[in-house]
Amino acid sequence: MEKLILYNTLTRKKELFIPIHKDHVGMYVCGPTVYGNAHLGHARPAITFDLLFRYLLHIGYKVRYVRNITDVGHLVNDADEGEDKVAKRAKVEELEPMEIVQIYTNSYRKNMGQLNVLPPSIEPTASGHIIEQIDAVKKMIDAGFAYETNGSVYFDVEAYARTYPYGILSGRKIEDLYTNTRDLDGQSEKKSGLDFALWKNALPEHIMRWPSPWGDGFPGWHTECTAMSTKYLGEKFDIHGGGLDLLFPHHEAEVAQGMACFGHATVNYWIHNNMITINGQKMGKSLGNFIQLDEFFTGSHQLLEKAYAPMTIRFFMLQAHYRSPLDFSNEALQAAEKGLERLLNAMKLLAGLKTSTNSSIDVEKLKSDCYEALNDDLNSPILIAHLFDGAKMINSINDGNATITAEDLSKLQNLYSGLVNDVLGIQQQQNSNENSNNELFGQVVGLLLTLRQEAKMKKDWATSDQIRDRLTSLGFEIKDTKEGADWKLKS
């Protein structure tokens, strides 16, 4: 098995990955709160942990990948006093909260499918695990790290900090937190501003409510991840992932909850992806640059010059390291689009390369370089750079400037399908002229190109150029190859 090194946020170091159970990996990643359409921000953790999931599978692990759907408990405002996001959206759209959940869960899954993100092994919902959450809250109360007030239960950070260090994941000191945590109105129920809600008492008008030992209410946001991760992966599991923005307070709360419930750490490796900016600016609802994934795919956002295929978005993200911030711009996306096309072109050529009795290229070296990059904290940009080096080799062989044996060719083909398709999750984009829906359409274009070919035979350049130029102005790209003319629609 490959020696995979991962950066662990908990230790701030790159560490050799050793699973708790040989050949098996348990991985939990914070999924979306389903109260709106998926946007670019959702794509980064999804693709990052999809890459990790795919690579673990590729190198032979059995992986149980759990990614939750938050459908209750994530509040709109600070101080645990705001409305539930889902409930608020339901009011706006005049729908039952569970209809909101269903609509946006479906839309999230659709978008993830388009990005070729593999579905996780288990996709549990918070509302489906109320019993487990109540159970976890009870454990925390029994351990003396939580208290009940007016039907709500809060985590007692101060009590916890007397037994365990609080802030170890995010690197915060509890004294600093006290000085920097704002005192807000409506926090009278809490002993301290640092305390966070485990269970919230539901007011009479609340639709989303469940019975509990403390009266009708709903769970706090942080509790679901502790309850569901340990239910499906055990009290101690290998990997917990999520966006860097969740580091504090969400993941810090999970660390504390796990400790409070079980008396030991629940997670071995904490992995965080970095954030995305758009034209150098943070994505924010108020800035109007919260671009939804559907808008990328159709080009229907004023910041976008054109539509971008899901594979372009995926490739673009993989061209940056997951722990680096990544800036989106039309220019950068179009560069990625062309680069991807170059890589995929080489892969097409790879299928039909002619073989020789000796190889002038070193496939083993290329292979070990590729795996070295992946093993070094999933360095996908380095991997892609090596794949481009390989593309150059493939083109040289195709041009007759380099040679490859049948054995090496087969190795190279396996390497590319394994790394590009299986690990990076990059698929060949569907060509407009291969689309069966456009069969008749394709025949008509083919007919025009045949007429042009006939004109060319007669050296009737005026006619042949007219056909080509008219087609070009209609958005076609005409390629004259040795085998005749080929065409595609310009993206």
Place this chain on the structure above:
RNA sequence: GGUCGGUUGGCCGAGUGGCUAGGCAGCGGUCUGCAAAACCGUGAACGGCGGUUCGAAUCCGCCAUCGACCUCCA
């Protein structure tokens, strides 16, 4: 204000002490009736100042600047 992390060629983006990723754009070439596309080749960078070192984009200090989290956000 506190904590943490960036600042790399025209653009995006790797790289952690000497061996100067990669992509896009640019430039030159091959192919072509001419183009387009494709392919091949190629110049170009390490925020500023100071220090450590035989040698620094890479280590240290200071400054500037941008961002993240601390408050809903993936």
